[in-house]
Amino acid sequence: MNRRQAIAALSAPAILKAQRRKLNVLWILGDDLGPFLGCYGYPAVRTPNIDRLAGESARFTHAFTTAPVCSASRSAFNTGVYQTTTGTHNHRSHRNDGYTLPAGVRLISDRFRDAGYFTANVLDLAPGVRGIGKTDFNWQAKKPFDGTHWNQRAKDQPFYAQINFIAPHKGASFTESRKQKNLVNPATVPLPPFYPDHPVVRDEVANYCDAVHLLDMQVGVTLDLLKKDGLLDNTAIFFFGDNGRCLIRGKQWLYDAGTHVPLMVRWPEAVAKGSVREDLVSILDVTAQSLECAGIPIPENFHGRPLFGSKAKPRDFVFTARDRCDMTVDRIRAARSKRYKYIRNFMPDRPYTQFNEYITQQYPTQRVMKELHAQGKLNAVQSLFMADRKPPVEFYDLREDPHEIRNLANSPAHKAALAEHSARLESWIKETKDKGEIPETRETIEREEPRAKDAPKA
Amino acid sequence: MTYPGRVMSFLLSRRSALQTLAGALCPQAGQPQGKPDRPNILFIPVDDLNDWVEDFGGHPQTVTPNLHRLSQQGVRFQRAYCQAPMCNPSRASLFTGLRCTTTGVYKNDDTWRDGAKSVVTLTEYFRKYGYRADGLGKTFHSKQTDYSCFDSYFQGDVDDNATGLPDGAKPRKLKGAAKVLQWGGIDVPEEQTGDTQIALEAVRLLKAGYKQPFFLAPGFRKPHMPWYAPKKYFDKFPAESVKLPPYLENDLDDVPRSAIHRNLVDHFHAIRDVGKWKEAVAAYLACINYVDANVGRILDALESSPYRDNTIVMVWGDHGWHLGEKDHWQKFTLWERSCRAPLIVRAPGTKGSGDCHRVVEFLDVYPTLIDLCGLPKNSKLEGRSLKPLLDNPSATWDGVGITSDGPDKITVRTERYRYSRFPDGEELYDEQADPNEWTNLARRAEAKPLMEKLRRELGSRLPVNANRKEPRSWDSLSAAEKRRLRGRS
Known part of the structure; x- marks a missing residue:
């Protein structure tokens, strides 16, 4: 239906x-x-x-x-x-x-x-x-x-x-x-x-x-x-x-x-x-x-x-946002349509695996992945998350690639789709007045998250 | 645990009179209890001892006549590498015979027993075959010492000779750079200092004699910080005439960011910038000399005992130590300075002596001792016996030295090269041309094939452990759980 x-x-x-x-x-x-x-x-x-x-x-x-x-x-x-x-x-x-x-x-x-x-x-x-x-x-x-x-x-x-x-x-x-x-x-x-x-x-x-x-x-x-x-x-x-x-x-x-x-x-x-x-x-x-x-x-x-x-209106996009998690500062936004996902990494120099105490303590898989990565035992797909930077833009064809592992950000064939998603995200940021645009000060972060002081630097 | 050693040890540590009874109750009662012809073992870990040992070439002014004496009669492993450049995982690896990559025990706070649940440790294995194991001082990482691995345990002054410290200093309470700025000659009778207490207790045990083969393990706590030792040792090393270790400005410019331990760079700079570098080097030398004297006490007692000709002596450092090399202080790095540590083995009945330049690992200690004592092989061990090298130090050998600093940083040392992999980059050093590791070759085009070979080499040496359980944080455990894991429940 x-x-x-x-x-x-x-x-x-x-x-x-x-x-x-x-x-x-x-x-x-x-x-x-x-x-x-x-x-x-x-x-x-x-x-x-x-x-x-x-x-x-x-x-x-x-x-x-x-x-x-x-x-x-x-x-x-x-x-x-x-x-x-x-x-x-x-x-x-x-x-x-x-x-x-x-x-x-x-x-x-x-x-x-x-x-x-x-x-x-x-x-x-x-x-x-x-x-x-x-x-x-x-x-x-x-x-x-x-x-x-x-x-x-x-x-x-x-x-x-x-x-x-x-x-x-x-x-x-x-x-x-x-x-x-x-x-x-x-x-x-x-x-x-x-x-x-x-x-x-x-x-x-x-x-x-x-x-x-x-x-x-x-x-x-x-x-x-x-x-x-x-x-x-x-x-x-x-x-x-x-x-x-x-x-x-x-x-x-x-x-x-x-x-x-x-x-x-x-x-x-x-x-x-x-x-x-x-x-x-x-x-x-x-x-x-x-x-x-x-x-x-x-x-x-x-x-x-x-x-x-009668007030239900179909959505052509959903918008998702990631900001600071505990001591881990990042800002990521995504526009997702039925077919594609557009992700914008505002802090590409921060790796996916930058220090987060919760993940470090509660996700043994990350530990093992870091270990196998160091040993050269991860394949290219498994290594994506271990990269020391993030790409500024990630774009995935969810129909062909439900696990979001083939980044099409530089694919000529997807230029138009990417541009549309990017524009929609841009207007979402403006229309909804995304407060993530204003970075928190170091003092604010350390007041709210005292553990940030002792966290290993990214 | 498959044998009742833990229970027994509890009794034994209190009542030496029960020793023989306990021996008779051992599950191996069918075997002759500790064949008298089996060699004894004198096993001496030295905390934070790098290669500033005579004959190891680390520092020209170091004075270690007793270690020199021992190594003249045995084999000096010039390329022995720890499995982790810090206490707990390095020692856990040696005692379990398993790599950090197998147990997941990488850091001082990792609970090593979690990663090695059903493992029979080195001393437990010897006890199983009729040996009596006496532990002294620092064997395992102090916090996590499993007393049930020994028949008895003597701590000595664990407070790092705190008695008599200037201004009543409490070195254990200090943090950060202030902690590393603690050293000096103290005016305390030598018998009251921790390591000498340990040496004297080992001497007492040797003099009292053993009725069965023994595994005597006096572990010294110096030259771990803080560097306090009787004044007479400091008097031998006037700071002004001390030679500084090799140092290169901008040495860290060509290494991956995560190879650098920023706090340790800060520690070094804190010392250097107040003009105390030479003083600190002298303090480390003084503490090594102090430990050497204590090793000498035990060696002397052994020489004049009936066990002289039937005792394997092994001295080892748990990892290296930086005193400014590569802009770092302390350990924890994956450079030669942290990964390499002295290993001296004198084993009766072996044919070789002198320097061995083959690459060996501290992981090899467990299988080596088993082999030398003629105990059955332990198929679970990941190291290999060094007996062939003790017979012929230049025998063909394809060992490599693998060291990890946490799950995501790893290095492999071959006779010629060091290759390291970090989350944000790689390193490659030609140790022959560049023993100070001043030039990282990883980004050079001509290094590519070699790097590929070393990467493969590294991967191929590390099996996946199908039963791996991630270790818990030691500090997060309840007091009761800690007691249980230390065999004191």
Whole structure:
């Protein structure tokens, strides 16, 4: 089903009915979740619960976050405005400097509250299954949610809730996931061509899949609970990831691996079960659609647009941005169409592997790749990420090259396409007033990220 | 662990009376306990000792009569290379017989046991075959010493002779350049200084005698910083007459940026710019002379013991040390100065003596000692026995020396060349024409085929470890976990 058909399939009476009944809105988030799911055709994982959800939802095959890292991405989709517009684009910034959102930009939970909704960042769901209450906003928000469970709401009050699961984020969920039965066999995980086939690499990818299994179990428990609470028919459920997979050349980068996320919308009375949408979608559209579900007017300054109904408008591009991650300063922007990806590296002299403490400590694959690179054992594709500089421009034909390993920036045949993407990115930067153009001072960085002082120089 | 050595050692370290009982309980009880004809081993690691040792040509004014005496009777490996230019990974590699590239143990903070979980270490292997292993001073990287690898352990004054330091200085607390500016003669009875305590304890053990073959490992902590030693050693090296090491202005202009350890350049400049370069060189020489005297104490005790003719003596430095060469201070680099360290072996029954110019690695120590003592081969080891070179130091040999500084920086040394690879570039030195490594040939067109050959050579020597587990950061471990890993749970 293409987008126009899908949009048309949503009947006006359904929307009216939804507004009458005050639909609940629930976001279920996997942390660092790329589409490593059975329903997205990834072979090494078994995700029966999420697949079941997909069977009851519209599943989006081309959904992208606006940033490849948690706090920047969350700062955007929790407001409906690009993080680069609100000045919340640097990862883990403005935590102690009194920074507030620009005028007219508000938390989506505040908008729901104003419309009479009970808002919750859900914690305990069942024994051993809980959200972590993550917000991770790059500003200081005062009491963003009313409670920690939808069952704390008043009688007949509609709710807007988020369940922020930690899996498959690195750390606790990686460790915890290895205590499950039936672990993923590292020998069976498919490796992208930019990874060397090495036991440590396979183990890390398999561990990620194990952590996805953990998430799947938790999603299953959540769906059962919603059913038990009689909420499945009257709740629009959005299931998605806050950014792509936490594996090297994924999270923190603007390749699809860093920004491509699963997105499913379960809304029984309005969305055809098991439908598949292949059009380009930004996660900001989830924010817009969520307001739409509640009949809350979508503000003028919103960068998201509804996914369904008459106000839905197809996108020909999605835009993604990478800025400072912890102590690691960089600025990268990308314009992605259905067919091509244009990446502009504003700091080409900084290598992909410039020091980042989180990556250094949590991504054994990078360590192994550096090692094999030093030993001359990486092939040309695997060596790309080890380069001591980045090309100023990267351009990929995603149809021919889904792993983004053949840079066409200098290809005469792609000159026109590249120019179009470049121009679109340029106007996006201008129109959305990309604040990444103003570099942070050294003092700011060191205040926000004291570890930057001791970090090895690039 | 497949044998109960850890448990035993716990008992043994407390109750020497239990030694014989424990011996009888060993799983190899079927074998004769420590065949009396097996050679003993006197194994002497010296911390941060570069080639400023007589007969190794590092510094013309160094005074090491005892090491000279030993090396006259044995083989001096003039091209012995550590596997990492810093304590923990270098020592871990020697004790496990595995390369850093196999274990993933590259840095001082890497938990070496993580990278070598089921590995039987050097002393554990000897204990398995009836040897008694006594550890003293610094054997493993101090923080990560696994006491269960030994029957007993004697630390000595671990506080680097802190007693009697000028102004009550606490050298361990200092950081950065201030740390490297610590040296001087101290007015403390020599028997109270750490390394002499270690030497005297080794002498005591030799005099007390052994009922079984022994692996005696007194590890000296000098000439590691801070450079404090009894004053009489400093008096022998007046700073004004000291010769400085070779130094070239702009030496670092032709090397990749990541080959340079900026903080170590700063350390050197901090010393040079306050006019203390010569004083520092004299201090290092004094500390080497002090360690040499302590080696002498043990050698003397060995000579007058019944073990004189049946004991292998091995002295080794864990890596080299810069004193201004290539604009650096300390170790950690992948140049000759850091990678090369002295290795002296005197093994009864071998036929060779004098200098050996073949390239060998400290990785070879483990298989060499096994071979010399006639123990069964350990198929897991990645080094090779140097016995053929101990019989004939100029025998044909195709060894290379591979040293890593972290996963992304690696160098390979052949008899003629050094080739290094960094994330941002390469180096190539012709060691014959340019022993100071002043001219990086990597960018010269004519060097291309040679570089390609060396690159291949490097890759072909490094197998992939299918069971590799990444080591945890030692400092991040809980106190209980550290105790467990040190065999003290």
